[in-house]
Amino acid sequence: xxxxxxxxxxxxxxxxxxxxxxxxxxxxxxxxxxxxxxxxxxxxxxxxxxxxxxxxxxxxxxxxxxxxxxxxxxxxxxxxxxxxxxxxxxxxxxxxxxxxxxxxxxxxxxxxxxxxxxxxxxxxxxxxxxxxxxxxxxxxxxxxxxxxxxxxxxxxxxxxxxxxxxxxxxxxxxxxxxxxxxxxxxxxxxxxxxxxxxxxxxxxxxxxxxxxxxxxxxxxx
Numbered sequence: 001x002x003x004x005x006x007x008x009x010x011x012x013x014x015x016x017x018x019x020x021x022x023x024x025x026x027x028x029x030x031x032x033x034x035x036x037x038x039x040x041x042x043x044x045x046x047x048x049x050x051x052x053x054x055x056x057x058x059x060x061x062x063x064x065x066x067x068x069x070x071x072x073x074x075x076x077x078x079x080x081x082x083x084x085x086x087x088x089x090x091x092x093x094x095x096x097x098x099x100x101x102x103x104x105x106x107x108x109x110x111x112x113x114x115x116x117x118x119x120x121x122x123x124x125x126x127x128x129x130x131x132x133x134x135x136x137x138x139x140x141x142x143x144x145x146x147x148x149x150x151x152x153x154x155x156x157x158x159x160x161x162x163x164x165x166x167x168x169x170x171x172x173x174x175x176x177x178x179x180x181x182x183x184x185x186x187x188x189x190x191x192x193x194x195x196x197x198x199x200x201x202x203x204x205x206x207x208x209x210x211x212x213x214x215x216x217x218x219x220x221x
Contacts, residue, residue, distance in 0.1 A: 005166045005185055006219040010096055010211075011154070013172040014106035014113050014127065017190050019083040026174065026193070029080065029112040030064060033130075036079035037137075039067040057107075058143040065130045069139025073132045076111075082119070083112050086191065088209030093120045095212040100169075101161065105154055107147040107176070126157055151179035169215050173197070186218050 012018050015028035024031025024040075025047060034043035043064055050060035068076075096102060104113050104125040113127035129142040145153040158165055166185035170177070174193045181187040181200050188211065189201035198204060203214050 004219055005164060007100065007169045007186055007215050008167040009101040009103065009161065009163050010169045010171065010215060011103045011105050011157070011184075013170075013174075013177055013190075014104050014116065014125075015108040016173040016193060017171055018086060018089055018104065018116060019112060020086050020191075021080070021084060029083075029106075029108040032080045033076055033109055033111065034064070034067065036076040037068050037071040039071075042067050054148045057146045057148060061128055061141050061143045065137075065141030066139045068130060068137035071137045073135055073137060076137075080112060081115055083116050086208055088207040088211075090120070092208035092211045093122070095209075096215065097121060100215065101163065103157070103161075105145060105150060105157060105170075105180070107145045107150065110144075124157070124161070126153060147176050149179065150176060151183055154180050154183070169218070171211065186215070188214065 016026050019029065020027040021032040024035055025044065031043065034040045046060060046063050050056055093102065102122045104117060104122060104127065106113055106127040108127050110127045110129045113125040117125035126145060128144050131138040131140045158168065165183050168184045169186040169188060170180050170184045171188045171190050172181065173190050175196060178200055187201045189197040189204045190208065191206055192198060192204060205211055
């Protein structure tokens with residue numbers, strides 16, 4: 001058996017993991033933003049259309065972002081921010097921050113991801129971008145992290161940050177996180193939305209304040 005590498009970085013999924021928006025599909029930032037913008041039903045219709053079409057994710061992001069065209073940013077921000085953290089997130093990050101590099105890797109929206117990064121003092125956030133100009137959404141976007149190819153995005157982050165994949169602890173909640181879970185050194189399922197994560201993750205948590213002890217202990221076994 002290969003020796004475990006010490007964990008140097010803890011990288012979090014955003015939607016349904018660090019933040020949990022009530023009353024929207026997958027507890028997601030996309031759903032919360034659509035609801036705040038008054039286009040929830042149209043966004044849900046896109047979800048039903050595109051979720052089975054894994055090859056068309058960038059097209060889905062573009063279509064969802066187009067629904068926001070002309071909507072004032074302040075209207076959305078006052079309803080989706082501050083982001084609703086999962087239990088124990090602040091406590092966990094406070095304990096982890098002195099010893100590990102911390103970041104977000106998400107197919108959610110940069111508006112929320114960047115707010116969380118700044119609020120928690122994380123080192124980076126990588127997420128899909130929706131554009132705002134002159135105080136309103138432009139209806140345009142940039143797909144940075146594909147829902148179904150987060151492993152590719154993680155490899156890019158690891159290269160940029162000069163961290164080995166086996167030195168990363170990734171924390172996620174859904175089946176689209178499995179490609180990442182399979183390539184990192186340590187995988188944690190936080191409030192998993194599918195039982196298959198129970199089979200592939202190294203640990204399962206319900207509260208984030210359980211996470212620091214697990215990460216610290218990983219390299220000592």
